[in-house]
Amino acid sequence: MKLIKNFYSSKVGLLPTLVVFSTLLVIATLFSVTLFFGNVLQKVLENQIGNKALAISKSISFMPEIINLVEKNDPNHELQKIITTIQQSIDAEFIVIGDENGIRFSHPNKKLIGEHMVGEDNNRALIYGEYYISKAVGTLGPSLRGKSPIFNKKGEIIGIVSVGYLEDKVKTIVDEHHKQLLGYLYIALFVELLVATLLSSKLKHSLLGYEPEELSRLFMEKKAILNSVKEAILAVDQYGKLTLSNDVANYYFGLNNKSITLPLELQKYLLSGNEMRDATIEVNNIDYICNLSPIINDKQTIGMVITCRKKDEIDAIVWELTHTKQYAERLREKKHEFSNLLHLISGYIQIGEYDKAIEIISENHLxxxxxxxxxxxxxxxxxxxxxxxxxxxxxxxxxxxxxxxxxxxxxxxxxxxxxxxxxxxxxxxxxxxxxxxxxxxxxxxxxxxxxxxxxxxxxxxxxxxxxxxxxxxxxxxxxxxxxxxxxxxxxxxxxxxxxxxxxxxxxxxxxxxxxxxxxxxxxxxxx
Structure with a gap:
């Protein structure tokens, strides 16, 4: 988690970011598939193999020849030959036939014929006449078995058929399917990396070559700049829907976060798409001096930007400048007047008329x-x-x-x-x-x-x-x-x-x- 946090906080480009996070996503998917779908796949395959074993055992239990030999207790040991032939034609690990007491008539290991069947899972077939699937440990090891009772013509239980697949073989089949699924996922990982690369290139082109952190900084700078100016700044799309406004504009026109439309007085100018300079627009009985500029992309107008200032404020600035200019003119006049006065005083001093110089200085000139x-x-x-x-x-x-x-x-x-x-x-x-x-x-x-x-x-x-x-x-x-x-x-x-x-x-x-x-x-x- 700390590694991801450090990676996220560091200045990493868009391509590495997409690749890394996409790879982590696919790896997480692979891991979850391995745990979840692997277990599901194992259960599904075990159910299919168990049903297959049960179907084979049922088929064998219904064979007249098998019923006849079991009923006669297989006096000539013919069942072993018949079952061996059947087992060679299917992929089951073993087919065992027993009598009503669970004594074997057939077994892959001939030495075990005549002995009692192991696993302690025969009662449901021999006592209750059920067809079922079970898991048990037999002489060949842990196996998945299909159990079917053998009935005679009177409907009496005279024996049992057990068809089994060893769990090692079941696991091998599951692993093969699992590997095949993982192979598809590895292909998906490669495709995902390719798509992430193409997508990041496309996104970067759409973002004018900027990285996400650069765009974030530009957005914060834009917001600070917009709110630092005294003019109202608004932007709309080609349909006149408000897309941007600064604090001054929100104050002037009573906008808020839910406002998406502008006063009608402004909309008619914004929808025209024409550039205007120093236009006087009256909104709610207040005059504004506005400048309108179209937003152009690929020679098409996709919106408008308008900046406004209250006419009163601009007039006040003009008044202050005019007043300052007039005051500066008066200062220049006084400068010339005072300069002439000094020259006159200097002249009186140079010719020795000190009394007149003092008289001028004493007058109300300062x-x-x-x-x-x-x-x-x-x-x-x-x-x-x-x-x-x-x-x-x-x-x-x-x-x-x-x-x-x-x-x-x-x-x-x-x-x-x-x-x-x-x-x-x-x-x-x-x-x-x-x-x-x-x-x-x-x-x-x-x-x-x-x-x-x-x-x-x-x-x-x-x-x-x-x-x-x-x-x-x-x-x-x-x-x-x-x-x-x-x-x-x-x-x-x-x-x-x-x-x-x-x-x-x-x-x-x-x-x-x-x-x-x-x-x-x-x-x-x-x-």
Missing amino acids: PDERIIEQFKKMINDPVVASIFIGKYYYAFEKGVVLELDDNSSIQEIIHPSISKHFVTIFGNVINNAIDAALNSEIKKIKLFITDIGNDIVFEIEDSGKGIDEQMIEKIFEKGFTTKGEFHSGYGLFFVKNTLELMNGFITIVPSNYGTITSIYIPKKVEI
Whole structure:
């Protein structure tokens, strides 16, 4: 068993594996045949030989000449000659005729004539008149015998006929048949090895030359790769039956291990067999960007593969890239502006106009480091402080004044499962406030944040033109924007969805000269 386990766990090719296990199977078959069919064959042959011996003994017991001589006690010893002649024409080892007392009239060994028959198996014939087969040890050794009583014309038992075959001869016959059967099995073993070789070659060709352990590894790698990507991946056969799906696809389309069909919206594209790139497909009122590719074998389409991603997610990525690009452009502009400013300062220094150089440096061209220190002192959470400081620099570059309310305070470190969403929430809301302030004369926004109580409360007030109360609910819709075609309208949509995930909420109300946005986030929430 250990040898088989080691062989199975080792890296053995398909051909040796099939040959070894097929050989073991045939050997096991040979062994079982030797034990089981050998015993069955022996019993069958013994039964046939016994019936043959009984049939011969019956025939002899019915012969009138034999009956007459036995009834007269064979006065001239004629029975021995008659039986010898009969025995020469058949293959029985012995034919013995006895009287009603079991005294022999004939025997292969003439010296035993006149003596009592041995074996103690004559009573059923001599007493009860039965015809039967028995096994006993006689003068010639263990034998299989057919016993028949001899009746006279009055129906009286006057003698017995015993026809026997020695067990050694029976065993020889069984062995001959057994060898013949084993010969057929050895031929079957050779044929099995040949078939195993051809089958393994055929299987390996069907498996594209891969060994089973290689296919197993490829399958595990394929499963890991499929579930590592963020796109939904599906595969179907030529009838539209699902053959493969990754975890993302199961989540998108509500599939499970029992699902074999796809939504109807996808089936009509998959059954077409046409390749498609970046196609927008609506499933259950959700837009997906999909790519479809046919699976081709021998110039025939045997299935389709489709990859999908929610359009919202792709739009969000595009929005982030666009925003990053715009921010990079602004940085380049500020770089040139700051470079020109340095050149001007350098020029004043070189001509000796130090007062003017100092005056330019003292102007509001650089961020106030004291405000940065204020952020660090009042906000102990590094994530919130980093976001606010980053937005302070961003607002400064845009020409907007960003102030932190003196009553603001974050005393505790916020759990990472919550703070990881602050970039989306605070970043979008502060960016909107900066954009709104740009369109006003004051160009100012004010922040307030506190973690007193069970919630994190964030409030931002801008100096913009405000917002129409009828549009407050609409601004949270996906794709809605009032900033023009260069903005996606996904910022507040993402903010609201993220807050709902965290059991928080957002309110927007007009102020005296702008808009006040308030956000409430529970401190303890499982996401």
